[in-house]
Amino acid sequence: xxxxxxxxxxxxxxxxxxxxxxxxxxxxxxxxxxxxxxxxxxxxxxxxxxxxxxxxxxxxxxxxxxxxxxxxxxxxxxxxxxxxxxxxxxxxxxxxxxxxxxxxxxxxxxxxx
Amino acid sequence: xxxxxxxxxxxxxxxxxxxxxxxxxxxxxxxxxxxxxxxxxxxxxxxxxxxxxxxxxxxxxxxxxxxxxxxxxxxxxxxxxxxxxxxxxxxxxxxxxxxxxxxxxxxxx
Numbered sequence: 001x002x003x004x005x006x007x008x009x010x011x012x013x014x015x016x017x018x019x020x021x022x023x024x025x026x027x028x029x030x031x032x033x034x035x036x037x038x039x040x041x042x043x044x045x046x047x048x049x050x051x052x053x054x055x056x057x058x059x060x061x062x063x064x065x066x067x068x069x070x071x072x073x074x075x076x077x078x079x080x081x082x083x084x085x086x087x088x089x090x091x092x093x094x095x096x097x098x099x100x101x102x103x104x105x106x107x108x109x110x111x112x113x
Numbered sequence: 114x115x116x117x118x119x120x121x122x123x124x125x126x127x128x129x130x131x132x133x134x135x136x137x138x139x140x141x142x143x144x145x146x147x148x149x150x151x152x153x154x155x156x157x158x159x160x161x162x163x164x165x166x167x168x169x170x171x172x173x174x175x176x177x178x179x180x181x182x183x184x185x186x187x188x189x190x191x192x193x194x195x196x197x198x199x200x201x202x203x204x205x206x207x208x209x210x211x212x213x214x215x216x217x218x219x220x221x222x
Contacts, residue, residue, distance in 0.1 A: 048209060
């Protein structure tokens with residue numbers, strides 16, 4: 001399967017600031033997704049990153065808070081905006097090809113202070 | 114509601130003992146079911162998917178539609194099986210996952 005690289009792997013940010021996480025896949029994929037894993041909890045889907053158009057957000061997540069871009073088939077970014085301590089989580093990028101299961105990046109561990 | 118339930122947060126077994134990690138789901142329709150594993154300091158990786166019916170690292174999982182379950186089993190646990198295991202479902206072909214809360218498996222020497 002393809003390999004996903006996420007940057008940064010971790011960061012400590014001040015509340016009120018924004019952080020952009022990058023996700024690069026080493027081959028073309030059909031679908032790209034962003035998940036959040038809050039401390040002690042499971043992974044929750046934030047949105048599907050659509051190439052060349054607005055992302056599709058899951059219930060409870062909005063574009064103003066989590067703007068997402070996907071300019072091509074192999075790259076996507078997630079921005080966590082106006083951060084608060086409650087945004088401290090691991091953020092994971094995921095991708096899948098045609099009729100293949102999803103694979104995951106190593107995650108970005110975000111701490112908001 | 115669409116949901117995946119893993120009732121055990123932690124499961125400890127001795128090396129050589131059988132292992133069963135439970136997973137139940139709720140979904141209107143015919144989902145695809147998966148088991149993902151995360152070893153210490155590694156990324157989440159696919160262990161099994163129900164449509165392939167493969168055995169990976171000695172693990173098997175059978176989809177029971179009547180009981181809406183997809184339990185993960187291994188007859189003889191090994192220390193290297195110690196990891197976090199997540200059960201997940203998706204709509205057919207979507208690969209947008211709903212994850213369970215995960216079960217940490219500890220295999221004791």
